[in-house]
Amino acid sequence: MLYAAILSKFQCLIKTQALVVVLFFLTIPIVSATPNDTKQSRVLFVISKQAAVYSDLTKLVQRNLHGQAETVYQFVTDVERNFASRNLNFKPDLIVTVGAIASETVMKSKPAQPVLSVLITDSAFNLLTKKYYGSNAQAYAARVSAICLDQPFQRSIKLAKLILPEAKIAGVMTGPSSKQRQYDLSQSLTDASLVPNIVNIGLEDNPVHILGPIIKSSDVFIPVPDNRLVNIATAKWILQLSYRYKVPVIVYSKTYLEAGALAAIYSSVENIAQQTAEFIDSRSNGDNGGSHAAAYFSIRFNSSVATNLNIDLENEQFYRAALEAD
Amino acid sequence: MVFKIIKKNTPLLLCPAALVISAVALGDSMVTEGDLLVDIQRVNSVTHMDQTLPETPASVTIIDRRMIDASPAVDVVDLLRMVPGLQTYFVNANRPGVTYHTLGNSYPRRLEVKVDGRSVYESLFSSVEWTTLGVDLADIDHIEVVRGANAPADGSNAFLASINIITRSPLIDSGWNLRGEGGSNSIRNGSLSYAGAAEELNYRARLSYRSNEGFDNFDNLILDDGAETITLSFKGLWTPSASDSLELKFGVSDSDIGVGKRDSIPRKLDYQYQHLQWDHLTEKGNKYQFIAYHNLLEITDYDEPLGFHKALAELPDSPSKTALLQLPDKLIIDGESNGESERWDTEFRTLFNQWDDFRAVTGIGLRFDRVKSEDFFDSQDGISKTSFRAYANFQWTASDRNVLNGGVIREHDDSETFSSFRVASNFQLADNQTLRLAFNRGYRAPTLLESNQTTYIRYNEDMILDGSIVSDPDINPEQLTSTEIGYMGSFLNASLSIDLRIFNEKLRDVIGERREQYADLDGQINIRDNTESIDVQGAEWQAQYRPNNNFLVNASYSYVKSNGERLWRSTPYVEYRSLEDNSPGHSAGLLVNYTTDDRLSLSTMINYQSGMRHPQGSVLDNYTRVDLKAAKKFDLNNTDMEVSFTVQNAGSDYFEFYEINAFKTRYIFGFEIGFP
DSSP states (O other): OHHHHHHHHHHHHHHHHHHHHHHHHHHHHHHHHHHHHSEEEEEEEEESSSOHHHHHHHHHHHHHHTTOSSEEEEEEEEEGGGHHHHHHHHOOSEEEEESHHHHHHHHHHOOSSOEEEEEEOHHHHHHHHHHHHSSHHHHHHTTEEEEESSOOHHHHHHHHHHHOTTOOEEEEEEOTTTGGGHHHHHHHHHHTTOEEEEEEOOTTSOHHHHHHHHHHTOSEEEEOOOOHHHHHHHHHHHHHHHHHHTOOBEESSHHHHHHHOSEEEEOOHHHHHHHHHHHHHHOOTTOOOOEEOOOOOEEEEOHHHHHHTTOOOOOHHHHHHHHHTO | OOOSOOOTTOOGGGSOGGGOOOSGGGOTTSOOHHHHHOOOOOBOTTTSSOBOGGGOSSEEEEEOHHHHHHSOOSSHHHHGGGSTTEEEEEEETTEEEEEESSOOOSSOOSEEEEETTEEOEETTTTEEOGGGSOOOGGGEEEEEEEESOOHHHHOTTOSSEEEEEEEOOTTTOOEEEEEEEEEGGGEEEEEEEEEEEETTEEEEEEEEEEEEOOSOOBTTBOOOOOEEEEEEEEEEEEEEETTEEEEEEEEEEEEEEEESSSSOEEEEEEEEEEEEEEEEEOTTSOEEEEEEEEEEEEEEEEOOOEEHHHHHHTSOOOHHHHHHTTSOOOEEEOSEEEEEEEEEEEEEEEEEEEETTEEEEEEEEEEEEEEEEHHHHSSSSOEEEEEEEEEEEEEEEOSSSEEEEEEEEEEEOSSOEEEEEEEEEEEEEETTEEEEEEEEEEEEOOOHHHHHOEEEEEEETTEEEEEEEEEOTTOOOEEEEEEEEEEEEEETTTTEEEEEEEEEEEEEEEEEEEEEEOSSSSSEEEEEEEEEEEEEEEEEEEEEEOSSSSEEEEEEEEEEEEEEEEEEEOSSSOEEEEOTTOSOSEEEEEEEEEEOTTSEEEEEEEEEEOOEEOTTSOEEOOEEEEEEEEEEEEEETTEEEEEEEEEESOSSOEEOSSTTOEEOOEEEEEEEEEEO
16 A cells, blocks of 8 residues: 555656656757847937937837847937947947937938837928938838827817817918918818818918907817927917907917817827837838827816816816727 | 836926927928927016926915905905915005015015016005005916015015016907995995907006095094005007017006004005017027016105194203294194105016027116105105116026026116025926925115105204104115025826925015114104114925816915014114014915806905014914805806905904004905906
8 A cells, every 4th residue: 555655656756757857858949949039129219319308208118118028129329419320339220219300310311220200290200301312202111210299180170079069160270380281181170070260370470360360260279280489479379369269279288288278189208109119019120111190199188278168078088088999 | 227207198298398409400391399399388487487386496376367266355465365474464454565474564675576577666665555556356367476585587676575466468358347346344346347459459458446444443543544546557469470579558546545553644646657568589489578667656645734833832841842932833744745756667688498408588677766755855856776787597407307597686776786696406306296495695775765765854954853764874785595495296186286495584784773862852863774684484385286177275384483683772872672573473374265067156265373563563463364255157148247245354353463453354245247
């Protein structure tokens, strides 16, 4: 009885040891194969300047990519003026430019590696690609890509419609830099069953005189981002006139919202970082470039403005879910 | 190690405006990330630069439209009770006084008060005549109160603190607005305004009338300190281009108020102002501002005329009295006393926003002050002073977590030149939490009154019967050295904000009065001189909770410990007196408002102040004042209407400044109608 028990234990031990040995030999090739099969990628971040928004973005992208199973990343971040020497020494597989100035510096040198421009507006990217590659198509062929900072206008329209389903007329302001978009903007509004009420403000125009009648005759007003002077110069007047005529304003930035708009839809650093990390991780070296609209967004509301306008707002999640449903 | 903690969904727009990149290098026809990240509107009273509260080098209390609507305030000064450390009191029912921490006498003179950037501090009394401001509560957009010296931006009048009342843009309203209030103490306030446009000029004009009977009589003492004020104000806005705007403001007011401690006398105040401001924005985001204004205050006090023999009759018998009675009788105090205070001021300001992490503002200003009062200056001629100022303030974002501020102003007038400066470091402890260390050295020049006062009662050119006050010829600027630790936190998705300030303020060469022997009938005279030294230590905080748009809580508390001494008498012997208890040790305020979805607003405001000795006033006990307000808004056929009922001091009486100023419970009904 005792012998049988010992034999059983011994057989069990033998089986266990054999299993361990088999597993050991099976594991060796897997473990030893990992370094050879895991992709290596060297990413150079070129930032426009040493400022928080640029460095925050690169850190977040790196954090998002850290610990990816498929690829081991090496990162280097430097300001645009050091690009040439960094590119030479680091030999990156991918160059990520952060901001328009960094994009221009890199595009000017037409590097052999793929380039991804982030924290850049659609307008700036188009202008730079035309300037340094001749056209967007040629830039794409040279494996230049962009993730645009500006939210698609259709998203702002949809948010406006969700907040104000009864709105019929949408006022829109363009400036010198966005004037050429008027036809597209008008088309987008018409597609959303809104009557376009578009006005363009030139630097020499009296903004209050021009904006007043437009805002007064609109059910909702959506300023389109333009160059800085126009944005700053008109924001105050737009908000004050919207208060006078009780017309809600949907804007593209959080400070604009806090200054008195009803709602804002914009790209946060986290939104851009997430999309950038996903792009880097899913890219293939042979891919052509392309311009990608902002996939993610942040929305905020100004409840005191809503109260003043007698608008009942749903919670943020409601609007987010509806916008993401597209 | 990543030092910066990045909160999920940190908005890009929180980043400083200095991140904005120059679009010029890349072409003007495109929109850059800088154009999207640009800041739209911020606090600018502290340095004249647009800053967020965590960036400012001083503590700031903002009283916004929501708080104004929620408060049971009937007047501008009532709103200031919500500011920690700010003392508001009524010397007379219609002559309020406001100071910060200390030196709250009958004419507090160490606080700069501005309306839309125009200084309303006037030189004759070296103080602010609040009744002449002509600012209706409905006209206020918000008030920025800089708690602490602000000389590098506002000049030497901002010795202890500064207040900037920003009025609403004419673009915000349209059509007619009629307001009225009536209630206890015969309060009758009414105003009619119209906002509209004439060609390209948008404007708002308001005609206001305010009257009340002042404090009730005290025992058998008749207090005739009521007021009647008529004000007309105009604010115009012209925006000729996207980069230029021009604001034009002017106003006139006519006030009749009762002033004085026990024997109130009528005072007539005629006030007018004109104010022009031009703003020009450049493509790089820089801004040029040109500001020019003119204030003129004409004052007439009406008193009982006093004859020479009648005055002598009040004196005890003596050989000199007998000798003086031999002189012919004549008027020695006229029944009417006139004064004028005029200011012309112009300033050119440049705001630099084009650099990374560094912003600056520079300004140069020229000011002409003129005062005239035979009573105060023993002359029928006016006295004037021309002063020049140049200043610079900068903000440097030294790192992701540290913002440095510096500011200096150099002021020069006919007699002297002095500089004030401030340095501050704002360190970000964590997301939405900032610790500030600041040091301030400021000077306040003697006003025209302080350096030139000569108040005599004369029999004739050669004979002074009574020397009242004379300024010392070698009077020096007052000096303030202050250090502070400030904390600002924002929690619960910014619905809760906390502001804490711990301060140590040393005031030296403070201008007061000392007694000296003098060869007149009473044998003494007051000499205006640098007589006081005061040390002020303490802490104050304010917290605001706005979980939603229905609910608002604003709480504040201030502890002030003030010690000092005053040179009371210099001849025949030197005597110093203590200046303890000249500040309220503890003061606190609480405003709670709830507004229902159908626009019924219910508010309670509670203020507590511990007992104190008012400089030039009375020793008064502590008090707790409870104000209540209920207001309901309607929308009737496109007409906005509001009715309100306010109870001020819904408890037992308390006293303001003098032991005879009993503030009794007041009931005030109000209405407002807006026609589009």
